[in-house]
Amino acid sequence: MTDFKPARRENNSENSADKSKDRKTTVYLVRHGTTGWNRQLRYQGRADNPLDEAGERQGSLLENYFADIDVDLGVTSPLQRAKKTLEYCLAAQKHPVPVLVDPSVIEFDFGDADGMTREQIWQAYPEFYRMYVLNEDRGHSTAPGGESLEQVYCRMRDGILRIAREHQGSTIVIASHGTAIQTFLNFASGIPWQEMKHFLLYNVSVSCVEIDPDGTPHIVFIGDRRHIPEDLAFCYANRKK
Numbered sequence: 001m002t003d004f005k006p007a008r009r010e011n012n013s014e015n016s017a018d019k020s021k022d023r024k025t026t027v028y029l030v031r032h033g034t035t036g037w038n039r040q041l042r043y044q045g046r047a048d049n050p051l052d053e054a055g056e057r058q059g060s061l062l063e064n065y066f067a068d069i070d071v072d073l074g075v076t077s078p079l080q081r082a083k084k085t086l087e088y089c090l091a092a093q094k095h096p097v098p099v100l101v102d103p104s105v106i107e108f109d110f111g112d113a114d115g116m117t118r119e120q121i122w123q124a125y126p127e128f129y130r131m132y133v134l135n136e137d138r139g140h141s142t143a144p145g146g147e148s149l150e151q152v153y154c155r156m157r158d159g160i161l162r163i164a165r166e167h168q169g170s171t172i173v174i175a176s177h178g179t180a181i182q183t184f185l186n187f188a189s190g191i192p193w194q195e196m197k198h199f200l201l202y203n204v205s206v207s208c209v210e211i212d213p214d215g216t217p218h219i220v221f222i223g224d225r226r227h228i229p230e231d232l233a234f235c236y237a238n239r240k241k
Helices: 053-065 081-090 118-124 128-131 149-166 178-188
Strands: 025-031 073-075 099-101 170-175 206-211 217-226
Touching: 025 081, 025 178, 053 081, 073 081, 081 099, 099 170, 118 128, 128 149, 149 170, 149 178, 149 206, 178 206, 178 217
Parallel strands: 025 170, 073 099, 073 170
Antiparallel strands: 025 206, 206 217
16 A cells, blocks of 8 residues: 655645646545444435444544545435535534535445345345455355446446546545445556456545546555544454355
């Protein structure tokens, strides 16, 4: 992982609208804090669960993380766990930050498997379990009654590139979800949807991608969790075996 935090930008002519068109756009991707379903090791997609007490404590860590980063725009999934996480990300900003609620960065729709444990998915949907849960063919997996990973990959790719294009040269914080963020990190890493790999992302971990004016992404770092103390560190993938 590359250590990286861009310096705060001064308000000078280099920040003019014309100049911004020639600069990279910096996108921070933040996974939301934990919810009750995370703690119960249930797969969580479109269910609109709030942060639990630990998730709120995790979220407060993001205030200091972004305190010295001059954020131009906040973007969040429509789900309340992401909205609340974004509030924490922007809490220490010294200026008002506009916020967009954008459905393109919502979590993977698990369909009929939403709320199920690993064991329940194995019993009810063994093929989805094999392909998605065990990561044997994640790119080609489709949730029963829900989305395919290809659909998530494409909407995250198209949505974030659109946001970057519309706010070129800006520093953007996006509060989203584990599987959704992973799909964009695959794209930014040059991995096609058919070959999607699994990235280990802790709750309230931060990833960073720079996007060129022509839309070419560059990974800066993935899954930074140095701000998370051990007693608050949580990642479902590390607890399901």
